Amino acid sequence: MSDAAQPTAAEVRAAAEAVKTALDRHLAAVERRSGEDDPAVYEAFNELAAAAEEYDELLYDRYDEVTPFEIPGGTEDMPPYTGPEEPNALSVLIRRDYTVAEPQRLLAQAQRVEAAEEPVGSDGAAGTVHGALGLLFGEFEPDEIASRHKEFGLEEGDSTLWVTAADDTAEPGEWLEAPFEGVDPQRVVCRFDVSAVFDDDAEDDDLDDDLTLEDEEPEPSDADR
Template sequence: MSDAAQPTAAEVRAAAEAVKTALDRHLAAVERRSGEDDPAVYEAFNQLAAAAEAYDELLYDRYDEVTPFEIPGADDSLPPYTGPEEPNALSVLIRRDYAVAQPQRLLAQAQRVEAADDDSTGALASGTIHGALGILFGEFEPDEIASRHKEFGLEEGDSTLWVTATEEPVEAGEWLEAPFEGVDPQSVVCRFDVSAVFDDEPDDDELEDDLEGELDGDEDLEPLDVER
């Protein structure tokens, strides 16, 4: 950050005061809470997290220092559930991130699928990374790709799964243009997150897989089960 863009000392001091105020409000909300899922506590928690994060950023930008606190984001916890007690429908929202760790493996597997497709005509789509991804995700279910991602040259990133409840099923085709917009956090029944930030050390299986990958390289690709 340039000197011109740095926050002033007064701005850092104001952010620190905002943290103190948010701490007092959070403690007061906890002391007055009416139950385990009191929305006032939830709101005070988010305000405290936002104030602490802002202070941490300003402190770093101004003085190149950080706080000793790990500040959870407001989205890391769900608000109290206020959806229907007896839902008639549900939606499952899933996001999985991958890195293309081995492009040649990805291309080779897509070429195998394409070669087995009797209807394939014209230029080979498997010659590009985005074309290969389209072929593999068109051939295999997302859950199968998740369980076999290493075969496809992919490396797992973060993933999340949300189950939301509704009174009635959503009208067909209504949300296809924007599938993840308009989700009410208070309708989420449960949520499951998987992230590398939760892993302190790799387990033995991961270490063994990494070692085998280094020894084998890309020459010996696992066969794909392609059903047509």
């Protein structure tokens, strides 16, 4: 960035003050929260994330310095909520990823289900992984498969759940042809993500703590003195 395009010291100072104001508003919203998914807290969180990001960028452009702030799920990932204050209807969007880790276990489970429902010797769907998946997901609720995934030879991947606000409940069959099309991120009331990457981050932090402790010189005991 050229010197002419650099922010002024006053602009950096103003951005810092905006962060302080956003911090106060976020704390006030948390103190007054009406429930676990209070939209006021969500809005204050996004405002704080945006203010911190703006300050971080100006600070770097002006002074070549960065902040220690890292706010997950900021405005780049999820824009501020602009849906109705009191939604009349909701849509819950769920995605769960799995790896078929043990195909034989999957096939065995599908064959047990098929044997209980089909006559002996019938040419059923449980002989292929594709058919076994269709049979098991048709027999069991998604939440049950999630809780028993190892029994079905599956390994969990990332998952996410989005609760989106709607003005009215859709007409029967209205969105069945393309159920996940046209989701408006600004109408997401809340979202819950599960990923191994979060566990990896925690393990990295624990490793850093262990290394720090190992690097520290032990205090001499009374006997050593």
